[in-house]
Amino acid sequence: xxxxxxxxxxxxxxxxxxxxxxxxxxxxxxxxxxxxxxxxxxxxxxxxxxxxxxxxxxxxxxxxxxxx
Numbered sequence: 001x002x003x004x005x006x007x008x009x010x011x012x013x014x015x016x017x018x019x020x021x022x023x024x025x026x027x028x029x030x031x032x033x034x035x036x037x038x039x040x041x042x043x044x045x046x047x048x049x050x051x052x053x054x055x056x057x058x059x060x061x062x063x064x065x066x067x068x
Contacts (some may be wrong), residue, residue: 029044030042
């Protein structure tokens with residue numbers, strides 16, 4: 001477990017081992033969420049990164065007869 005310190009300007013440095021493990025890049029956006037007494041930082045992926053993630057999904061869906 002790595003301990004970080006909150007600066008007087010409310011800044012935190014993410015330790016190198018954590019940055020490398022999560023493949024964080026300088027300038028990357030993170031979503032900050034307060035959850036059950038803790039802070040969670042969630043890396044945001046550009047929308048282009050999700051292209052093709054549903055490839056191969058079965059799109060045949062039973063439909064009502066009055067629908068196209």
